Amino acid sequence: MKRIDNNLFMGTIFVGLAMVLIASPAPAYPPDPDNAALLYYQGFLTVVELDEEAQDRIKNVAQGETAPDDKVREDISKCKGAIQLAEAASEVPACNWGVQYSKGFDALLPQMAHMRFLTYVLVADARIHASDGDYKGALEQCLITGKFAHHVGDDTLISYLVSLSVRALGYKCMQDILGQATHDEETLGWLKNEFAASSIYTLSPAKPLKIELEIVTDLMQMDNIEKLARILADSDEKKMADIINKADKKILEQARRIYSERINSALTVLSTPMPYEQAHLQLKQSANNFDPNDPASAAAGSFIPALARILTLKTRSETHANAIKAAIDIYLTRARTGRLPDALPTGLPKDTFSGKDFKYEKTKDAFILRCRGKDMDKNEIYEYEFKVKK
């Protein structure tokens, strides 16, 4: 009986061990990075052999100013490693660039310049795919720029602006390629779903403004007067000495108060649903009317960004995205019925400058979606032209 028990015990142990070994095979290699930034950084390191001329060629193709030629194809072939790494990074949800925020305004952001160039590479590659007839591949690449823009982030105002520019370049490319893929209902349907899914990645200028509020109010302290003076005087030694001599606790306290009031008022405007025009007006007031003869007011004013312009760039980005969404629906109608609709279908995304439907105009090439509200900074009305491949 005892022997049977022993055998049973040993057998159970053996089976248990075997199950553990089968169920949890330990991989021989470490896992891939769970931080997208690590993959992007590797990508940045692989686009090193391009001279200024090659960079310009890539930029011009990405912006749609020139068609891809053999030279640019060769340039892009040298960036394949970076493209693959960016593709892999776009699948990783988390992205931490490792910025030393504790250094405040002295934090270095060397990655920003590389981000800008990687975007050109990705979009130029998309345009090469399109010129080779691979429209789906081209659109996939454009969608990657959307994920990349989200990864660029909005921790600093600069990140937010670079992110908007990455997005804008991707949208422009998508706008141009869409017209070439109009006969393919399946691709258009796929793009509609993918683009809608990627639109959940929205960034906001509110976050960087809150972070700047913290950095600037920390900077406006007597302990940091040298650093503050260096920034305000733009490293002019004489001006710097003058600021240090004149600064005192009271002035800095006033400067902090003025700065905080203006930024908080801007944050309220940004978080309150209101028409673009109204928000623009209020933000303009927050960013203007600083007294150059009052040191506290002048110091606060030096750190207030062009808030109204930032709102315009945000609105423009959202409007461009909406124009593409609307255009996909219009192209889908064409793919189903064989002709473009005579009027704008109802329920399409709107022009966020006016909050109204785009003006739809059929042209000999295809159609134009025109905004009803204007960019209040440039006094310009944007229109998005879409063409159909003949």
Next chain:
Amino acid sequence: MRPKENIEEFVKIRKPHVTTSREMDKRTLNDSFAAMEQAIRTKSTKTGGLRVIIRRRPVKIMAAAATVIVAVGLFLGRGRHTPSNPTGEPLIVAQSSVKKMSLISMRMAYQRGGFDALDRQLRDTLDLMRPQSLSISMQELLEGVNGS
């Protein structure tokens, strides 16, 4: 400026302009070790621990630290007594490119000239800081390994 920043600023600004010699390095190191020894001796004879010493002799400690930092800086700079480029141009380029990469520099570029100015600055940064890793051959990469 706070003492710590004084030291950092001193090392950052002055180090490249100092012409050193073996004698000077040795003298500086001796002075710094002497200062450190004195600080240690003070610590062992006084009661109340490090906090008390720091409170009572901040200038001495900071001076010793400054001397050590400068000495290490000079020591590391040995063998480069004559600058490889007398004009100092690479240094200026390096400093300006690092400056251009800072958040405040980009932020002020945007403040002054909008997105176009920021874009120009990013381009300049890329031109100045372009890494050269792909141009390094495997032989160069492994130079120094196994005496090769």
